[in-house]
Amino acid sequence: MKVGIIGSGIVGRVLATGFLKEGYQVMLGTRNINKEDVVKWKKENENGLLGSFQETAQFGEIIVLAVSGLAAEDAINLAGKEHLSTKIIIDTTNPIATVPPENGVIKFFTTLEDSLMERLQKLLPGSKIVKAFNSVGNAFMYKPNFNGQKPTMFICGNDDEAKKTVTNILTSFGWETEDMGKAEAARAIEPLCILWCIPGFIRSQWTHAFKLLKS
Ligand SMILES: NC(=O)c1ccc[n+]([C@@H]2O[C@H](COP(=O)([O-])OP(=O)(O)OC[C@H]3O[C@@H](n4cnc5c(N)ncnc54)[C@H](OP(=O)(O)O)[C@@H]3O)[C@@H](O)[C@H]2O)c1
Numbered sequence: 001m002k003v004g005i006i007g008s009g010i011v012g013r014v015l016a017t018g019f020l021k022e023g024y025q026v027m028l029g030t031r032n033i034n035k036e037d038v039v040k041w042k043k044e045n046e047n048g049l050l051g052s053f054q055e056t057a058q059f060g061e062i063i064v065l066a067v068s069g070l071a072a073e074d075a076i077n078l079a080g081k082e083h084l085s086t087k088i089i090i091d092t093t094n095p096i097a098t099v100p101p102e103n104g105v106i107k108f109f110t111t112l113e114d115s116l117m118e119r120l121q122k123l124l125p126g127s128k129i130v131k132a133f134n135s136v137g138n139a140f141m142y143k144p145n146f147n148g149q150k151p152t153m154f155i156c157g158n159d160d161e162a163k164k165t166v167t168n169i170l171t172s173f174g175w176e177t178e179d180m181g182k183a184e185a186a187r188a189i190e191p192l193c194i195l196w197c198i199p200g201f202i203r204s205q206w207t208h209a210f211k212l213l214k215s
Contacts, residue, residue, distance in 0.1 A: 004060020005029055006053050006079055010138045011092050012066035013041045018142035019064075020048055022172050029056025031078070057083035062090065062165070063127075069095040069116050070109070076123060085126035088162040090169075091117050091186075092133040094193040104201030106194050110187075117186035121158065128162035129183065130155055132170065135192035136209045137200075143174040144209060150176045151209035154192065156185035178212050 003019045005012045008030035016028045027049040030038050042050055049059070057063060057079035067075040072093050076084065095116040097107040110116055117131045132155045133141055144151055153175040157163050167177040180189060192210065199205040 001025070002027070002059055002061045003064060004051075004056040004058075004062070005064045005066060006056055006075055007064075007066030008035065008038045008041070009066060009068070010037075011133070011141070012064070013037065014138045014141050015064055015066060015092070015133065016041070016048055017045055018173055020045055021142070022169075025049075027051045027056045027059040029053045029079070053079040054083065060087065062088045062169075064090045064092065065120070066092045069093045070098070072116060072120060073123060076120065081124060084124055087127055088159075088165055089120075089124070089127050089129045090133065090166055091120060091129050091131050093117075093120075094134050094190055096193070101197070101201050104198045106197055106201075108191070108194070110190070112187055112191075115183070115186035115190050117156070117190065118183050121183050128157065128159035130157035130159075130162050130166040131183075131186045131189050132166055134190060135196055137196070137206055139207075140209050141173065146209060149211065150174065152176050152178050152212045154178050154180050154185075154189045154210070154212075156180045156183060156189055158182050 002025045004027050005016045006029045016026050019026045033050045095108045095110040097109040099107050121129050170177045
């Protein structure tokens with residue numbers, strides 16, 4: 001299966017490598033294939049392909065959106081909405097504002113009655129967007145090691161089949177998955193990023209993930 005990763009930041013590169021290790025064909029999408037990090041990624045991942053956002057959107061049967069939240073709409077427009085409609089889009093983005101954190105609490109440009117995922121779903125009504133990977137640091141996205149304990153990835157989205165596909169991907173990446181329902185649940189899942197970052201900013205602790213305990 002072909003995966004197109006729109007975004008060549010650390011999240012895009014880590015997930016691209018993870019998908020390659022799981023046997024997928026992968027194209028990493030960027031506005032500049034000569035960027036140092038991108039060139040290094042290609043050297044380390046010979047089987048991986050590089051392309052523009054548009055080529056990546058055309059290539060992928062499954063799309064991963066891994067761009068800065070503020071640039072998400074621009075990236076989608078560059079990719080071409082027509083190449084994204086009907087596809088599963090794994091949305092890793094967070095709506096982080098450009099202002100600095102306050103006592104370790106980062107700020108969002110969305111409200112609790114809104115989420116970036118819902119805005120993107122409105123922009124791409126035919127796409128099957130699934131929120132995932134936004135509530136953990138990139139170092140733990142693929143095969144995280146928490147002394148044998150599986151962390152929980154919270155996902156949501158309007159298409160049940162797409163969520164099953166993403167759950168299978170998450171299982172192979174070493175996660176247990178909790179489906180929180182439709183796109184509106186992103187109003188709760190996106191702010192998990194704020195909570196995840198607080199220990200990092202206030203005591204330099206970045207090596208954790210969430211787990212849902214059930215009795
Ligand atoms: N870093 C983490 O550990 C982490 C964890 C969970 C979730 N996230 C979320 O995942 C997303 C990606 O994070 P990241 O840290 O990998 O990278 P990032 O610095 O947030 O974003 C980098 C990507 O955004 C693209 N971009 C920037 N400005 C753009 C513009 N004006 N138009 C189009 N594209 C633009 C860049 O394109 P080029 O490829 O062309 O440079 C690059 O692909 C973010 O939404 C972030 O909040 C990050």
